[in-house]
């Protein structure tokens with residue numbers, strides 16, 4: 310009974326981690342889309358770009374961390390989550406330091422690409438983890 314409860318808890322944590330990783334990757338794509346809207350449609354959208362990142366930038370990595378704990382996910386999950394936080398911080402930095410270091414702004418879209426790649430790897434890793442678990446369950 311205790312084993313089953315533990316198993317369910319782990320499953321819940323790992324499933325939630327995967328779903329949050331997908332949402333994070335989608336948020337990065339939306340954030341780039343909003344940047345596109347700001348450039349091609351109306352500069353008013355920069356306000357949405359700034360507002361949207363405030364919604365997910367710190368909150369999702371925090372939730373990823375909590376679900377990694379619940380799901381007892383191996384070390385890679387913590388490293389990735391920490392990596393996301395570092396890159397989000399770098400996004401704030403490169404967007405706000407342009408008065409002093411103008412070329413830092415040019416790094417902002419490059420970091421956006423790296424952030425997307427990192428979140429895509431996170432989605433793939435957590436998907437594999439869940440599928441592998443299913444295979445193990447199938448054998449058991």
Ligand code: HEM
Nearest residue numbers: 337340341344355356359362397400401404405417418421
């Ligand atoms: C190619 C895509 C992107 C472009 C061209 C771009 C451009 C910009 C620009 C021009 C600003 C300043 C807006 C203003 O001060 O009114 C900004 C702010 C910001 N962007 Fe991006 N961005 C891109 C993608 C991203 C992505 C993917 C993220 C992911 C988290 C992000 C995070 C931020 C943050 C954190 C700020 C600062 C918000 C603040 O100061 O409160 N950007 N971006």
